[in-house]
Each structure stands twice: as C-alpha cells, then as structure tokens.
Amino acid sequence: MNSTPHHCISLFTSCKTFKTLKQIHASLVKTGYHSDPFFAGKLILHYAVTVSDALHYARRLLHHFPNPDAFMYNTLIRGFLESAIPQNSIYTFVDMRRKSMVLPDSFSFAFVLKAAANYGSLRAGIQLHCQALIHGFDTHLFVGTTLVSMYGECGSVGFAKKLFDEMREPNLVAWNSVFTACFRCGDITSAREIFYMMPFKNSTSMNVMLAGYAKAGEMELASKLFWEMKVKNDVSWSTIIVGFAHNGWFDEAFAYFRELLMVGLRPNEVSLTGVLSGCSQAGAVELGKTLHGFIEKSGVSWITTVNNALVDMYARCGSVGMAGLVFRSMPYKSIVSWTSMIEGLAMHGHAEEAILVFNEMEGCGIRPDQITFVSLLYACSHAGLIEQGCSLFSRMKDVYDIEPTVEHYGCMVDLYGRAGYLQKAYDFVSQMPISPNAIIWRTLLGACSIHGNIELAELAKARLFELEPDDSSDNVLLSNIYAVAGKWKDVATVRRLMEDQKIKKIPGWSMIEVDRTMYRFVAREKSNKATEEAYKKLKEIMSRLRVEGGYVPEVASVLHDVDEEEKEELLSKHSEKLAVAFGMSRLSKEKVIRVVKNLRICRDCHTVMKLISKVYRLKLVVRDRSRFHSFDDGSCSCKDYW
Template identity: 80%
Template sequence: MNNTSRHCLSLLTNCKTLKTLKQIHASLVKTGHHSDPFFAGKLILHCAVTISDALHYACRFFLHFPKPDVFMYNTLIRGFSESGFPQNSVFTFIDMRRKSMVPPDSFSFAFVLKAAANYGSFIAGIQLHCQALVHGFDTHLFVGTTLISMYGECGSVYFAKKVFEQMLEPNVVAWNAIVTACFRCGDTKGARKLFDMMTFKNSTSSNVMLAGYAKSGEMELARKVFWEMKVKDDVSWSTMIVGFAHNGCFDEAFGYFRELRRLGLRPNEVSLTGVLSGCAQAGAFEFGKIFHGFIEKSGFNWITSVNNALVDMYARCGNVGMARLVFQSMPHKSVVSWTSMIEGLAMYGYAEEAVEVFHEMEGCGIRPDWITFVSLLYACSHAGLIKQGCSYFSRMKDVYDIEPTIEHYGCMVDLYGRAGYLQKAYDFVCQMPISPNVIIWRTLLGACSIHGNVELGEKVKERLSELEPNDSGDNVLLSNIYAVAGKWKDVATLRRSMTDQKIKKSPGWSMIEVDRTMYSFVAGEKSNKTTAEAYEKLKEIILTLRIEGGYVPEVASVLHDVEEEEKEDSVFKHSEKLAVAFGISRLCKGRVIRIVKNLRICRDCHTVMKLISKVYGLKIAVRDRSRFHLFNDGSCSCKDYW
C-alpha cells in the first residue's frame, strides 16, 4: 500500500459526515482508487454502517460498481438490517443470489437473518433457514445463534429450541440467545430452566435473566437473580433501575439508583434515559423533575440522549413548556431531539408550533427521518390542517425520498377522518399501495364513531372482523355509533353477540401522581380505601358542578333500556373522574392535576374537566390514548377537536 492509499484509508477511518465522505469519494475518483474493491468496500461500509444518514449514498455507489464482492453485499445487507427498512436486506440478499456469481458466507446469513428478526417476518426467516441448510451453514455456530435469535423475535420458541438442540457444541452466546428467545416468547419458566442448566455463565447470562424478568413484570424474581450475582456491572444496575421504573415502582427504582451512587458507581446513559422513559410512560412528573435536578447537578446534561429523554418526559407528563426549555438549552440536537419536540407539541394540538420547529430543523441542515414525518402528520391531524398534512405527505417522498410506511398512511386516514371527510378517508384506504392493517381500519372506525356515520361504520367493522374478529374495542365503537344514532335494537344485538362469544370490554384506567406515588383507578372497580375517598369527593364535586356550572351528564351512548339514574351512575364511574376527584382531595391548592388514561376521553368526562377547571379554579392535564388535553378556566387546549 503506497502513501496515497494510506492517506485515503486514514481519511475514511476518521470521516464522520456524509459531506466529508463525498469529498473523500471525489479524491478516490481522482486517484483511481474508487474502482479498487478494497477501497470501494471501505467506502460502502462507512456509508451503510458508520454514518447514520448515508445509506442511500451507499446504495447508489453499490449499483454503479461493476462487480461487487461478497463483502460489499454483506455490508449493504447489514446496513439495511439496522435501518428503518430491514426488509431491504432480504431483497439485497435475493439480488445477490440471482445476479452475482459470489456465494453467500456466514456473515451474509447472520446479517440477513437479523433483518428478518428486526421486522418480525417468520416466513422470510424460514426461507433463509432453508438457504442456510442448502449452503451448509446449518451447523455454523454464528449462523445457528442468529437463527435462534430470529425465531425468538418472530415468536417461535419451538423452532428456536430445535435449532439449539441441533447445535453440536453451543457456547455461552448460544445459551444466552436461547434464554432470550424464551423470554421473547413469554416462556419465563423455560428460560429459568435453561439458565439453571448452563454449565458456564457469564455476567451477560445473568443480565439476560434480569432483562427478561423485568420486561415480564417479574421484578421480585429479577431482584432475586440480581442479589445472587457475584459481579454486578453497569448493565445489571441499569436493568434493575429501568425495570422498576417501567413497572411503575419508582421508589424501588430510585432506591437502586441511590445504592448505585452509594457504592461509588457512576450511572450510565441507559439507566438515566430508562428512568426518564419510565416517568414519561406513567406520567410521574414530580419524580421526573427530581431526577432532572440530579442530572443537572451531576453534569449529565451534556449527553444528547439524556436531554432527548428529558424533552420526552416533560412533554408526556403535561409540561410542554419545560420540554421546550430543555430543548432550547441543548448543546447538540440530533434528529431524535427535533422529532421529540415536534411530537411533544403535536400531542397538545400545537400544530403551528410543531410546523415551525420542523422548518427550523430543515434550516439547520438536519435531515428528517420517517419518524419525524409521523410526528408532523400527527400534529396536522390533531389540528385539522388537511392541506398542510397532504403537502408534507407528498414532500416526504418527493423531497426526502422516504417511502411512506403503514404509520404514515394511518396518520393520513386519521387526518381525513377527524375532519369528517369519512368517504375520502375510506377511498384513501382502498387505494393504499400496501394492505391496510387493523390499526388503519380501527382509526377509520373511530372517526365513524366521532361523526356518527352508521353505514360506513358497519362496512369498516366488517373489514376488521375479517382481521381480528374478537376485538372488544371494535365492538364497543360500533355499539356507540348505534347508540348515538338511536338504533337500540342493533346495540342490544351486538352486546348479546359479545356476551355469547365471551368478548370482554377492556376496562378504562387512569393514573395520577400524588406525593411521588402513582395511584391507579379502574372504571367500576370494587371499592377500597383509595377509591372510597375518590367516590366520596366525586359526589361532592358533581353536586357543585350541577349547582354552579349547570352540569347535565351526557348519556347518549349508555344503554337505552336502563333508568336515567343508572345511566348517570355509569358515566360517573369513569376512571378519569375518580382520578381528578382524588387529586382534588389530596393535592394542595395551586398544583396542576396530571392524569394519564389508557383510552380516549369521553365527551362527558371532557365536559366535567372543563367545568372543574372553571368552578374550582384548577389546571388539569389529561393524557389519553392519543393526545393531551390541558383544561384551564373552562376551556381545553384541544378546542373540542380531538
């Protein structure tokens, strides 16, 4: 290798941006090195794997290279497997087999099997397994381990175990893979049995058990494994902290965090972002705020991923103002940072502000990804910005060469549906180039429920019944459409059918944080000390709202053949009403009441929240299944468009 070659290689090794890489590519063309398979392979590797936004450039270069070798194919397969479009790995592998005389090697199968795992294609995985058998890689340890992981990700613990049993001498990595596969498929007992059978365990083995138990919600079993470990590394501590946080056990999470600090260990990026993510999911604002203070004092606020988690936490906990402050003070903003801010604003219906942030992002030279456009379209949908939404949907493909996914199509259906253009939404679904899934049809059924379109609602429900015949939510939505239209015979028939098929409605629940403790309320649950307190306070609140706010319960969708008092009692038992009553009972005056709910807030509860905010002079933040509602002085931030 001459000095020019060494210089080019050194430049490639230190290259960090696509702009610089293009300049190096130009130098390689000038010196004639671009046609050298060694340098071409290095260039593709850097584009496809090292630089985050350069995969498209790697593809273009690859297509123009006359005879790509197995390394180049493998690099492109690997790049696609780690991208948002892992199915392209399989297409590249197929192209390799059809056009190239170069046979695949063990790396080809490892990378393409990982891609099949990443997009959960069991059929592609089976076919690739057959190809591995044909090429004699069925006994290869590396390929076998990847096969186990692939079957685990695709939900087939049976096939994962079959592959493992056929391995001649599985190493600790293979053992860890089969234990992980068991957890992925919900077989916690099988995972424990295999773990106990292992002749040699490393720290990763124990960490696999910790992660598996944590994701299954078995934190007591995770605790037992943790304290049995002779050596606990950063991953062990992070897994326990994140596990407790994600399971809503914030006292335990913070306790482990304090113990980590007491032992003189430094928390890592994973534990910090994990706790903040847990706070975001549960709406634990006070706990998250305390954790933010710790991050500031300990000097972790320079880490981009931690700041991204803070933006997300504040946005999801009902304080978009704090989310914006964190975002504006960030020393470095990634595409995730910008997307998190756009999504945060979108959740509150602040579509114009979300659009401004998007344009600012473009002005800074940050290339949006497919998730950015999901957030942007979501913002347009929740504010009724139809023209803008359609424009961004077109720009995504025309300007940024991003192929729309099922999520983007779902946003467009939601955009038309919420605005009342139901026929247009239905036509859009029928003309989609990809098959609509249950989420697409369910979005349209929800729009039919909002606007009371019985005929289209029945048609959409038929499509859903073909895909998921026993979903309770779909039946409830159609039942509500019938009820609002006064078609009580159809309501009764549908409810009777649900009873006969033993389809149970998913209960609504709401959570509220009081004194850094999360309290959960379920609609119509049996009374305990906490719910008794909430019910007692709610009776007092409803009476006050009737007298001072002129409140009349909205009971249009409650069964026709029950007494009026029973109808009112039914809507009074909704979980968000209990949560807000408990908040008024326990929280001191002046505090914002923050509630997280698993279902869409109903019209009656929405009316009650507006009246409470006016009569009691309170600010209430409710995060339902699809967005935030900020109630203040008798009005809501959604402007009654949700």
C-alpha cells in the first residue's frame, strides 16, 4: 500500500486549521483513499470535532460518501452537539435511521441524548428514550447515565430520579447527574440527600455539589462543604470564588481569593475572571488595580478572557480610560473584547466614541453579534442619539442579517421614551413583529415615569400586571408617577395593593470601597460606626452646600405625602449621600470618590453630587442601575439626560 495515506493520517494530529485539513483531504483524493471508510471517517472526525467552523464541510462529506457507517454518523452527531446548533445532531440521527441501514449503537444514543439536553428539548429526549428502549440500550450504563442527565437538563427531575432508581449499579457520573438534576429544578433538599447517600465521592462529585450550591445561592452551605473537602483543586477554588462574586458576597469572594494565594496556589483563568467580576459588581477599583498588577507579574496578561474581565472591571468601576488602555494593549481582541469596550463607553455616556469603536471593529473584519448591537443601541438611547440609533437598528437587520430580539426592541422603546417621544414609543411597541414581554412594557413604564405621562403609564402597568403580577418595581414606578403628580389617593391605593399581595419594595443601597474594604449603606438602617461617621460628615457637607452652593432640597423627589420638613429629612438619608459622605471622611487625600448604587439616582442626589464636585473640588463617580454619572466642577457626564 502507498504510504501517502498513512502519512496524511499522521498529519491529522498537528492539523489545526480548515485550510490545512483540506490540503490533507486533497492528498487522499489524489491517491483514491478518500473513498476508504477508515480514511473518510478520520476526515469527518477532524472536520466535525477538531477544526472549528468546519461542521458544514463534515456534513457534505458524509452525505457524499456512498455507504457511511455508524462511526461517521456518530462523529457528525457529536460535532453538532458541541456546537451552537445542537438540534442538528437530532436531525443527523433521524437521517441515519431513515436513509441508511446502519443501526445506532450506544455512542449514537449517548451523543444524541446529550444534544437533546443541550437543545433543551424534552419532547425529542422522550422520543429518543423510546428509540433506546426499542434497540435495547435502556439498560446500557453509558446510555442510562446520559438519560438521567438529559431529563435533569430538560427540567424533568421526576423522570431523572426514576431512571436512576432503576439502574442496577449506578456509576459516579449517574450519581452526579441525578443530584445535578435536583439542583436544576431547585430541589436542594433532594440534592443534599442524594449526595450524602453516595457510597463513594471523588473531587468531581464535591465540585459538582459545590457548583450546585453556588448556582442556587446557598453560599453558606457551599462554604461549609468547601472546608469539608480534603482535596481542593483549581475547580474548587474557582467555583467558590465565582459563586460568592455572582451572588453579591463580594468581601467573601475577595477573602477566598486572598486565601488561595496564601496557601501557595496559582490562580487560574476562571478564578481571576471570577474575582474581577466581583470587583466589577462592587465597584472595587483599588482591589481591581492590585489584581491587574498581579496579572502582569504572573505572565497571564496574554489570556484574552482575563483581559476582557479587566476591561469590564475598569469600565464598571468608573475608569473607562484605564479600560481603553487595557483594550488597546491586548495582543488579540475577540468579539467579546470589542463589545466590552463599546458597552463600557456606552455606560459612561460616550456614545459617539462607542460608535467609533464599532466602526473600527468593522474595519478589522470582526463581525458584530446581537450583544454588540444591544450595547450600541443602549449607548444611543442614553445619549439621545435617535437618528444614529434608528440607523444602527436598520443596519443590524439589513447589513448583518441579525434578527432583532426582545432586548433590541427594548432599546428602541427606551431610545424613543427617554427622548420624550412616548407616543412614538407606544406605536413602536404596538407594531413589533414579536409579542412584547414584561421588559418592553417596563421600559415604556420607566419612560412614562421620567416624563410624567399618567395615562400611558396606567396602560403599560395593566399589561405588566397580566404578565408579571408580583413584580414590585412596576408598582413602585406607578406609585412614583402618581406621587410626582400629587395624586396621593392613587399612591395609597397602589401601596395598599402591594401590602395585600405581600409585595416588598427593593431597598436602595450604595457601596463604596475604602482601604480595599467594601462598605454598604442603606437609608435609615440601624446605626453603626460607619453610618454614624457618614451622618456626621453629611451634616457638615449639607450645611456648606447651602451656604456656598445655594443648595435647595428638591422635595419633589420625596414620593411620600408628608410635610416639607420631613421631606427634607428623608432626602438627607439617601444611601448615595451617606456613601459619598463616608468616602469624603475617610478618603481625604483622594480626588475621586466612587460609589455603586443598586437603584436609579434621584434628582436631589444628582444635584447634591454636582454641588459637592464644585464646592469641594472633587470628582465623584456614581454608578446607578442604568449608567454612570461622573460629576466634575458642578456638571455631570450625563448632561442631565438620564
């Protein structure tokens, strides 16, 4: 036999690109060995699994091969299940059954069941289960384990448990799959019971359980399990750090990261991005800077995901300039990198710069995705760039053939609504090709709140009540609109309705980083040393603002039917004022005070921040629920358009 085909096979191991693989394919065609099932199977395997963006070619190769075998079909099924279109695995399995005499084997069912799980199709999963029964694979350990996992992934924990109970000797993967299924359905109690019933556990089991607790927000249980683990590997540390960060336990996330360093372990990509995510959410820029230095010294600054996390961290902590420096120094920029930079500029109100970065991205040949356009439309809506926003919305569909999602439609409603074109916003909602969901109506309600349109607000609230009757934010918005209009009877009706339905208003809080420690302030919270210090400093600040800045409380911001004096008292206790005052008390040498807030900043606080920046010659950066406000010398970056 000619040695060329075998030489080509040996080249497969080093083949990394579509172009190189096609060259090997061409060599096989020249020698005539492309029609040999062994070599054809190897080709399909590398096209479908090894080389990215070559699945379409693998499918063509399979369809042109005269008598494909089970290995070839299984390879294509596997390739699709790991792609963005796992449903094509199911279609390939159907083709296998209809167009050939090849019988599926255990690998066929394991791969296609995993595809049904990834696609989230319980109906397809049940049909495949029936096929497995017909072909006698229901008792196969590998297939049975995948069935348990599939039912769990598709939200049918009852079937998952039943199948598990019927297994004669479930392996470790089956045990892990069944308590993971419980977690997916929110049944934490069952997950714990099954976990502690396991006759044997390894580090994978412990980490799966740890991840389940973290995803469910049960961080106290996660922490307890973590310290019970005899062996803690990279996955364990990454899971606990990311879990605390994603659940808002920022100090704990930072503490675990420091502990990771203290025990002499090297943080991996996941733990670094996890703790940077915590810095982003908490606004902990000083800790973020320390991590940046650590990343540079550790020699991991080449990792794109870590750089993306740094860009996001700096942008969300109010240092969009530093975000730009990191972005420009990146050796490789992914679509996430470009989108993160665009989003960062958008949050800071730099809409024109965001559009310029987008144009640069296009010039580099990077194709934008749906998220990129969400960030661009968000930038336009927060800067009042209506024409540019409409143009980008059309461009998304006409140039890039990206079908708008509910997020894009929401941005367009926001674009019109913020600018005061409420009727145009309502008409846009009415003409949408998809049914408007709660996000769309809530966006319109928010615009009505800004511009005081009671009639349209009531209409939007009625639609929201049909979709999400238990959401407190909608009732609060409507109540606020009535309060601004002085309709106190209507305010009382809405709040009484909230009490009857046991709907609680989300309390406002603000956070500030001082000496790498996060301090959280809540209006009218119980007194402690930090709040006492904040109130004392705030009293001094407000007195000076009245004298030197001409401050007059905007009592219209108080949405309660009380006298003027009490309204002023309520205004003075807003959490962002307390956080800024505490920062000014502790950070006397700093020229920038950074605060993160969970709700939208009120007009009175906005005015106070502008006056503080002018009277005290400080720069204040406040990140509220929707954007950044950078106050400097008596003005704000939002130009009072927010």
